[in-house]
Amino acid sequence: MDFYQTIQWLTGQLHVYGQRIAALENALRCAEEEIQKLKEKPPIQVGTIQYKFDQLKVETLEGTLSIGLNPQDLQGIEDFAVQNGQPGTPLPPIEMMQRSLKVEEYLNAYMDSELPAFISAAGEKLGLQQPEAYLSFIKNDIKKQLPGRIENHLRTTHSSDTDESALEKTAAELKKEIENGVLAFLTNLPGTVKGEPK
Helix, strand or coil, rough: CCCHHHHHHHHHHHHHHHHHHHHHHHHHHHHHHHHHHHHHHHCCCCCCCCCCHHHHCCCCCCCCCCCCCCHHHHHHCCCCCCCCCCCCCCCCCCHHHHHHHHHHHHHHHHHHHCCCHHHHHHHHHCCCCCCHHHHHHHHEEEEEEEEEEEEHHHHCCCCCCCCCCHHHHHHHHHHHHHHHHHHHHHHCCHHHHCCCCC
């Protein structure tokens, strides 16, 4: 009896090792294919770059510094031109942060007080069953996008005045964006969610 159990155990071990070998061969094949693809890509060659600083004149410098760009990533970027003549001057980072926080404060109050009623009214108008069920999802999605949208609005306005009316105007524009986004979301829900037959 011990002899048969030993043979069964050895057979089981051979099966396990066979599976491991097959998995390793598959991983090796994938790695070889990846290496072959990398070999087929053309090498990146950067020639000499000569800068003539005596011919360079900078009046205003704006834009985004992208660290770690690969020359192949630059194929999708069409224009690096700095546009002169834009009104206003860039805001210092501390002032930009203070303005962003103030606008975000306005919008958080809006989402807590007015947004639920807007979603209910829009859902009722579209014939949705229980549109308030999406309130938490919509709020979380908006809060993820809010910092970037606020910064974008503040950068494009180039307003140098710090009064409340300028910040309230930015908040009002963002409220309109939020409402348009909510309407688009609720309008594009599948028909089964809206209560329509399949």
